[in-house]
Amino acid sequence: MSEPRKLEVLRAIVEDYVHSREPVGSKALVERHHLGVSSATIRNDMALLEEEGLIAAPHTSAGRIPTDKGYRLFVDRISEVKPLSAAERRAIHSLLEGPDDVEDILERTVRLLSQLTNQVAVVQYPHLSRARVRHIEFVLLAPRQVLVVLIADSGKVEQGVVHAAADTADEELMTLRARFLGSIAGSQLDLMPQVLPSVVALCPPALRNLAGALAHGLQRLADRSRDERMVMAGTANLARSNVDFPLSIGPVLEALEEQVVMLRLLSDMAEDPRGVTVSIGRENPYDGLSEASVVATGYGPGSSAKIGILGPTRMDYPNTMAAVRAVARYLSRILGG
Amino acid sequence: MSEPRKLEVLRAIVEDYVHSREPVGSKALVERHHLGVSSATIRNDMALLEEEGLIAAPHTSAGRIPTDKGYRLFVDRISEVKPLSAAERRAIHSLLEGPDDVEDILERTVRLLSQLTNQVAVVQYPHLSRARVRHIEFVLLAPRQVLVVLIADSGKVEQGVVHAAADTADEELMTLRARFLGSIAGSQLDLMPQVLPSVVALCPPALRNLAGALAHGLQRLADRSRDERMVMAGTANLARSNVDFPLSIGPVLEALEEQVVMLRLLSDMAEDPRGVTVSIGRENPYDGLSEASVVATGYGPGSSAKIGILGPTRMDYPNTMAAVRAVARYLSRILGG
DNA sequence: AGTTAGCACTCAACATGCCCAAGTGCTAAC
DNA sequence: GTTAGCACTTGGGCATGTTGAGTGCTAACT
Numbered sequence: 001m002s003e004p005r006k007l008e009v010l011r012a013i014v015e016d017y018v019h020s021r022e023p024v025g026s027k028a029l030v031e032r033h034h035l036g037v038s039s040a041t042i043r044n045d046m047a048l049l050e051e052e053g054l055i056a057a058p059h060t061s062a063g064r065i066p067t068d069k070g071y072r073l074f075v076d077r078i079s080e081v082k083p084l085s086a087a088e089r090r091a092i093h094s095l096l097e098g099p100d101d102v103e104d105i106l107e108r109t110v111r112l113l114s115q116l117t118n119q120v121a122v123v124q125y126p127h128l129s130r131a132r133v134r135h136i137e138f139v140l141l142a143p144r145q146v147l148v149v150l151i152a153d154s155g156k157v158e159q160g161v162v163h164a165a166a167d168t169a170d171e172e173l174m175t176l177r178a179r180f181l182g183s184i185a186g187s188q189l190d191l192m193p194q195v196l197p198s199v200v201a202l203c204p205p206a207l208r209n210l211a212g213a214l215a216h217g218l219q220r221l222a223d224r225s226r227d228e229r230m231v232m233a234g235t236a237n238l239a240r241s242n243v244d245f246p247l248s249i250g251p252v253l254e255a256l257e258e259q260v261v262m263l264r265l266l267s268d269m270a271e272d273p274r275g276v277t278v279s280i281g282r283e284n285p286y287d288g289l290s291e292a293s294v295v296a297t298g299y300g301p302g303s304s305a306k307i308g309i310l311g312p313t314r315m316d317y318p319n320t321m322a323a324v325r326a327v328a329r330y331l332s333r334i335l336g337g
Numbered sequence: 338m339s340e341p342r343k344l345e346v347l348r349a350i351v352e353d354y355v356h357s358r359e360p361v362g363s364k365a366l367v368e369r370h371h372l373g374v375s376s377a378t379i380r381n382d383m384a385l386l387e388e389e390g391l392i393a394a395p396h397t398s399a400g401r402i403p404t405d406k407g408y409r410l411f412v413d414r415i416s417e418v419k420p421l422s423a424a425e426r427r428a429i430h431s432l433l434e435g436p437d438d439v440e441d442i443l444e445r446t447v448r449l450l451s452q453l454t455n456q457v458a459v460v461q462y463p464h465l466s467r468a469r470v471r472h473i474e475f476v477l478l479a480p481r482q483v484l485v486v487l488i489a490d491s492g493k494v495e496q497g498v499v500h501a502a503a504d505t506a507d508e509e510l511m512t513l514r515a516r517f518l519g520s521i522a523g524s525q526l527d528l529m530p531q532v533l534p535s536v537v538a539l540c541p542p543a544l545r546n547l548a549g550a551l552a553h554g555l556q557r558l559a560d561r562s563r564d565e566r567m568v569m570a571g572t573a574n575l576a577r578s579n580v581d582f583p584l585s586i587g588p589v590l591e592a593l594e595e596q597v598v599m600l601r602l603l604s605d606m607a608e609d610p611r612g613v614t615v616s617i618g619r620e621n622p623y624d625g626l627s628e629a630s631v632v633a634t635g636y637g638p639g640s641s642a643k644i645g646i647l648g649p650t651r652m653d654y655p656n657t658m659a660a661v662r663a664v665a666r667y668l669s670r671i672l673g674g
Numbered sequence: 675a676g677t678t679a680g681c682a683c684t685c686a687a688c689a690t691g692c693c694c695a696a697g698t699g700c701t702a703a704c
Numbered sequence: 705g706t707t708a709g710c711a712c713t714t715g716g717g718c719a720t721g722t723t724g725a726g727t728g729c730t731a732a733c734t
Contacts, residue, residue, distance in 0.1 A: 002705085025697050040707055043698065061697045061714045101497045135476050139488055147492055151476055155484055157496040160438045235572060236594055239587035249586075250576035257573055339676090362726050377678055380727070398685050398726045 008035065009045045010054055011078045014066050018316050023063030068281035071293070071313060075278050079318045084326050088116055092330050102126070102155055102335070106231050109307070109331050114234025116323040118241060119311035120256065122232045122296075124266055126154065126305045126335065131225070133184045133192075138173040138214065146173065148214060150221040152189065158225050162217035165209055176211055179203065180218070189222045228263045232256060234309075241312065251288030252310070261286055266306040269296050276321045276328075281313045295320050299328040300335050307331065345372065346382045347391055348415045351403050355653050360400030405618035408630070408650060412615050416655045421663050425453055429667050439463070439492055439672070443568050446644070446668050451571025453660040455578060456648035457593065459569045459633075461603055463491065463642045463672065468562075470521050470529075475510040475551065483510065485554040487562075489526065495562050499554035502546055513548055516540065517555070526559045565600045569593060571646075578649065588625030589647070598623050603643040606633050613658045613665075618650045632657050636665040637672050644668060 012033045016024040026042040029035070035042065046064055049055045054070035057063070066074065084092075095112055098104065106123050114121035135151040144164045151157050183199045184192060196215040203211040235256065238249045255261050265286060269277045276297040282290050293315060296308025307328050309320060349370045353361040363379040366372070372379065383401055386392045391407035394400070403411065421429075432449055435441065443460050451458035468489040476484040481501045488494050520536045521529060533552040540548040572593065575586045592598050602623060606614045613634040619627050630652060633645025644665050646657060 023697095027697075038707055039697095040709090041705085044706085047699075057698085059714065061695090061712090063697070134478075134484075135474060137472065137474055137486075137488070139472050141471075141490065141492055147471075147488065147494075149474075149486065149488065149494055151474070151484065151486065153478065155478055155496075155498060157484075157486060157494060159492075159494040161492060233594065236587060236590035239585075239590055248576075250573060253573035253576050257570065360726090364726075375678055376726095377680090378676085381677085384728075394727085396685065398683085398724090400726070 005035070005037070006045050006049060007073075007078055008033075009042060010049055010066070010070060011074060013046075013049075013055060013064060014070065014074045014078075017065050018314055021314065023058055023065050025063035028063070065314075068283060068313065071280045071317070072278075072283070075280070075317050075321075079321075081274070081276075081322045081325065082318045084322055088323065088326070091116065092326060095330060095334070103231075105331070105334060107233075109327060110231050111233045113307070113309060113323065113327045114237060116327070117309050117311070117320050118234075118237050119309040119315065119320065120232060120234045120237055120252075121307075121309050122230055122256075122262060122266065123307040123331075124263065124305040125156075125229045125231075126300045127228075130301075131156065131189050132186050133189065135185070136177060136181055136218065138177050140168060140170055140173060143167040146214065146217075148217040148221060150218060150225075152225065156225055158221040160217055160221050160224075162213050164213055168210060172207060172210060176203070176207060176214060179211075180214070184218075189225065192219055192222045228267070230259055230263055230266075232262075237311075248291070252292055255286055255288045256310070265289075265294060266296055266308060269294070269306065269308075271298055271303060275325045278317065278321070293317075295324050297324055297328045299332045303332075342372070342374070343382050343386060344410075344415055345370075346379060347386055347403070347407060348411060350383075350386075350392060350401060351407065351411045351415075354402050355651055358651065360395055360402050362400035365400070402651075405620060405650065408617045408654070409615075409620070412617070412654050412658075416658075418611070418613075418659045418662065419655045421659055425660065425663070428453065429663060432667060432671070440568075442668070442671060444570075446664060447568050448570045450644070450646060450660065450664045451574060453664070454646050454648070454657045455571075455574050456646040456652065456657065457569060457571045457574055457589075458644075458646050459567055459593075459599060459603065460644040460668075461600065461642040462493075462562075462566045462568075463637045464565070467638075468493065468526050469523050470526065472522070473514060473518055473555065475514050477505060477507055477510060480504040483551065483554075485551060485558060487555060487558040489562065493562055495558040497554055497558050497561075499550050501550055505547060509544060509547060513540070513544060513551060516548075517551070521555075526562065529556055529559045565604070567596055567600060567603075569599075574648075585628070589629055592623055592625045593647070602626075602631060603633055603645060606631070606643065606645075608635055608640060612662045615654065615658070630654075632661050634661055634665045636669045640669075 012029050013024050016029065016032060026039040026046060029042050030039050046055065050057065050064065053067055054073060055064040056067050058065065091112060095108055098108065106125065110121045110123045131152040131154040133150065134153040137149040139147040141147050144167060146162045146164060146168065147159060148162050149157060149159045180199055184195050187195055196219060200208065200211045200215050235253065238252060265284065268285065269279060271277065276295055279294045281293060284290065284292065284294065291313055292310055293313045294308055294310050296306050299305060299307050308324055349366050350361050353366065353369060363376040363383060366379050367376050383392065387401065390404055391410060392401040393404050395402065428449060432445055435445065443462065447458045447460045468491040470487065471490040472488040474486040478484050478498070481504055483499045483501060483505065484496060485499050486494065486496045517536055521532050524532055533556060537545065537548045537552050572590065575589060602621065605622065606616060608614065613632055616631045618630060621627065621629065621631065628650055629647055630650045631645055631647050633643050636642060636644050645661055
């Protein structure tokens, strides 16, 4: 019994199954892969693989399909991340063109990734907790309604409306803006809770109320931009790749809509030295994703934000991982510059 | 042959079919609805209805199901928009609470609508072409990178990055901001193409280049906010309501992802005097939606922006229309105030 | 004229039985 | 450790039969 061949068999099974979507039997295996042994030998190997829980048979006389554990082993030890095709590289490169507004870029990136992989692509907004305040603006929308805008040096803009208790004049807002700006410009977003109260305290009593409301609004904006968000694309791929196939897409769509779930999922994925992390089937903490896998990686400064894809466990891991990794690198490069 | 009864039969068929998801036969009809005639009579009526193309039989010995045309007649002439239940009213009311940032509101609204109707809900951002410029801001992100922010009096904030040909100083930006603001503050977004060039022309030659780039950026932002966008929620309902059911959800998801398609669709829906417009099955201009219906209505100033839902043709039109109408009214009220 | 009872007819859905091919596990020989 | 051979299992395809819901038509009834 040769250990290397057993792995080779597992690999062949995974590849064939991913390709054909059908349980693969011993005979088909020896035909499609030149393994140098007979089908009987393969059968013995397969029996062992099944004992170890790496593959399973849907019913007595059918071929075998990989289990979650089998995919895991495949991803960890067998597969090599393939280089991208020229066409793919070109597609990624063309992403460099166009406006480099963060939102635009993320949107185009996620769309690209979903097309490259034929899966649902997801990307977190970059973390901003370490970003600094670049600018703030107060705009009077109505006598008691103030639009508060917070601009970070990362280029992210947050906005929100604050209600004033009393009618407010433009000059008051100008004054307060100057005060706030003077104190918090350049300071980190996550330090705002420490800084804002002191600004309010130093205000002339007449403005104290308004200042309090505005400080509260600013705080909310800062929280929100730390508070994570995401963009996704390619949900239609769920239906396409699963035509006549049993990844019940209902629960998956639910998970995708509950952005909180997805964000947790992405955030919790450990960073892998090889560049991309994979979470397979029941490894996923969320029940609805028990038939799905997530392939993700970090990007940007510190690789703190994540980008990745979501698809059926039966997916082409090597190519998918390659695409995710490549796109993440380009994205880092664009945003970093 | 009584015309009113024929309509009554059509109505019964639609209601039963929507409820049971199964073709409905003559016998079942007389049982569930007290029509005061025998099944044979109903059969005669049904034969006529079929001749007129209002209902159809999937195969010889099955009951009938409504055609698109049948639904159309049902919606136009038979159904009454039902009042909402108390629970639904309560749900809508609770929407009034919370921050009234436009984005937040739209997001919560669309989520609410999808829950009320169990369909996919969609809402256009309010049109801003008539909005006026409230404020602009230029922020230096890097020596040659300027963040341009445009704030409209509607409370909408647009942002984008502009590349400068040469290194730029903060003071230059201040100067230009004052110039631009002086000329365009208060003017309508759609007049910007007329106003901006003159501002550039009046700039001192040293700033002319930069001013041109900034004007271009501002123009892009103005375009973008006229350029429509949308928010949606409830895609998971597609899978749920169609478990074991043949609204092939693939094409629908595709349509939803192609926001352009959806926006066109919504925009093109004529305003209906009764408050909500319905587009049924093949009436939809987009092929992928041939088995889907859209129920939408305008909201906000001039009812120019649209809100609505998307679901299988076999849907509960009266309740859905009621929900869409009610939510749109509340939304108008909130945004209007 | 409109309504009804009755009846022959159609057809999807389900069930039954049969066979086949794919695939396995095991044993004995190499 | 590998292989050939073989008995065994079983889901899927197919032909056939049965059932029941539902129709359309005709002839009688009001």
